[in-house]
Amino acid sequence: MALDSKLKAGAYLVKSYVTAMPRVIYRATFSLMFDPKGTQKFVHQILNAQDIETDDPILGSRDITELMNGGGDIQITGPYYARRSSDTRLLMELACLAYLAQNLHPKLIFEIGTFVGRTTRLLAVNIAPNSQIVTLDLPQEQVKQDIGVDYRNTTEASRIRQVYGDSRFYDFSAWHGKCDFVWVDACHDYDFVVSDTRNALNMCRPGGWIGWHDYRHTAWWSGVTRAVRELRFEYPGLRHVRGTTMALLKKPEKEDKRNE
Ligand SMILES: C[S@@+](CC[C@H](N)C(=O)[O-])C[C@H]1O[C@@H](n2cnc3c(N)ncnc32)[C@H](O)[C@@H]1O
CATH class of the missing domain: 1.10.287 (Helix Hairpins)
Known part of the structure; x- marks a missing residue:
């Protein structure tokens, strides 16, 4: 120098x-x-x-393009400039979710945790018109936010099916083995995440994908961090998505997960 x-x-x-x-x-x-x-x-x-800014020492971090082949333009359509308390707002996270939806060509997505429907709409905008997103939140009378308000009355709303219930007790069996992508973003307490994760694994088809929001959130959401890290022994392919708080897993095609 x-x-x-x-x-x-x-x-x-x-x-x-x-x-x-x-x-x-x-x-x-x-x-x-x-x-x-x-x-x-x-x-x-x-x-x-x-x-x-830093890589995850436990799961390891990868760029989204290293985890899933693809390319092309993504769409972020909607009032994402407006601040909300509990939503996904990092541009990189929105972009990675949109990339997933674009390049996975999913027929069916299940989202656990709708909130106002920001990620629901983002996913809906980036899938084919004949694909579907099912999104679950607590019954409206149990929460303050207007569930799904952000996708209501949009063109994409026809691709979205809203369902209500507590994810710990909800009967997910109708979707077992059918989902191409499951997005886990409801209660971030450890026991809830463990339960949501099991349900996500059951709903995800072999070769499908599961994503967790707020995995890398050392300050607040240790429940997600702990639950997802524990899963790495069962699914060594789990990775943190670089530049985001997201963790991502491609569910193995075969029973023996360690061969993936
Ligand atoms: C972090 S917000 C979801 C944010 C949303 N994915 C987004 O980025 O636009 C979490 C949501 O999970 C819901 N939730 C919390 N506990 C739940 C449970 N046990 N069952 C179903 N939904 C739950 C909350 O009501 C809240 O709307």
Whole structure:
């Protein structure tokens, strides 16, 4: 490296350090007493950024294009600029989901956790008109959000079937072995994720795919992280999708999962 570039790199390092350190020191000391919630938020923000920027040491991370062959243009159609509390909003995640839907050419998708229907609509926009998405959420009277409002009255709504129930007790048997893709994004507590995951595995056809949102979310959603990591012994093909919080599994074609 030329001296000039070395000096520039050094100056940049000092600048970053001087800008960041007062905040870091404050958050690690006084803020713990005066503003503990602010400290917690700060730590979570750092962890979230780390989760997105670094590879997952347990499952390993891959680009979506390494996990699934494909290409072409994806579509993100809808008011995704509007902030919502509980939705999938990272552009990279929306794009990867759209890529999955485009390149998998699914006939049937099952989503566990509709919320306002943002990912439901995104998936619907990127599948063929004669394909279907079934999406499950708790009964409307048990939740505050208007379930499915984001896909209602859209062209894609005809591809979507909304169903209601608690995923722990819901009878999924009508879809066993039939789904090309199952998207798991309901309650993020460990027991719920374990149960949703078993149901997803039952619904997914051999060679189909299962995705989990908020897998790589060290700060908040350890239930998803723990449940999915435990699954790696049974399904060594599980991977984290680089640049997202998503985990992805291609269900093996054959019984012996370790040969995949
Ligand atoms: C994180 S949100 C889903 C977000 C949505 N996939 C999106 O990105 O647009 C989780 C949803 O799961 C629902 N949910 C939570 N527990 C559930 C359960 N036991 N059974 C079914 N749905 C549940 C919640 O009501 C909420 O709407």
